[in-house]
């Protein structure tokens with residue numbers, strides 16, 4: 001089942017094209033890694049897909065009324081600023097707002113969603129702490145939990161694992177993979193190619209505003225594309241422990 005479909009989505013900012021003819025369908029069960037060098041257009045693609053940026057072309061998500069959009073897609077932006085000194089539990093409950101009628105108090109189902117999201121991100125010990133006083137990585141996990149609490153068919157996350165320690169990076173990718181395996185569609189942008197290769201079911205590679213490759217990680221991460229798009233050489237091995245992928249050298 002297709003959860004997101006983009007058709008020739010294009011964005012120009014200050015007269016400069018930064019997203020060009022992005023066409024993409026994401027289905028339930030997929031964990032899509034959006035990869036590409038700095039400035040390739042990953043954030044722009046996600047923001048245009050969400051309808052947060054004016055774009056030409058079509059996004060099935062941007063076409064939805066605002067409330068339905070919020071029930072369809074959870075969005076975790078790159079900026080991790082938490083503005084209010086509320087508890088972790090309260091912040092995660094904000095993810096439930098699209099499911100509540102105006103002025104309504106959280107129902108049992110909302111509390112249950114928050115509990116599940118906190119447990120998934122191992123945040124139970126922090127649930128009564130003030131969110132603004134947590135470390136950067138802890139705040140990132142809280143914001144992922146808020147997105148999970150929305151319990152939407154689609155999750156879009158912009159560099160969700162940046163700044164997390166290795167254990168939480170792996171655990172978070174496993175959480176996303178688990179959500180995909182249970183029928184969600186997940187799109188994450190990330191710079192960590194080893195984790196992208198290992199956990200994503202599909203990679204979409206961007207370069208200078210265009211999608212230049214889309215497919216299984218092995219098919220996308222070819223030596224030629226790595227050299228041309230990322231200017232690196234990498235070791236790529238299939239092992240009993242799954243694929244091991246490691247950039248090792250810059251090529252200019």
Ligand SMILES: Nc1ncnc2c1ncn2[C@@H]1O[C@H](COP(=O)(O)OP(=O)(O)OP(=O)(O)O)[C@@H](O)[C@H]1O
Nearest residue numbers: 013014018036037038039040041042043044045189
């Ligand atoms: N408000 C803006 N005005 C003009 N240009 C912008 C604006 N926002 C982004 N851009 C440009 O659009 C291009 C794509 O940026 P985008 O943030 O989508 O890239 P990205 O792939 O997410 O990069 P990164 O990996 O560095 O986060 C960049 O060249 C950037 O400088």
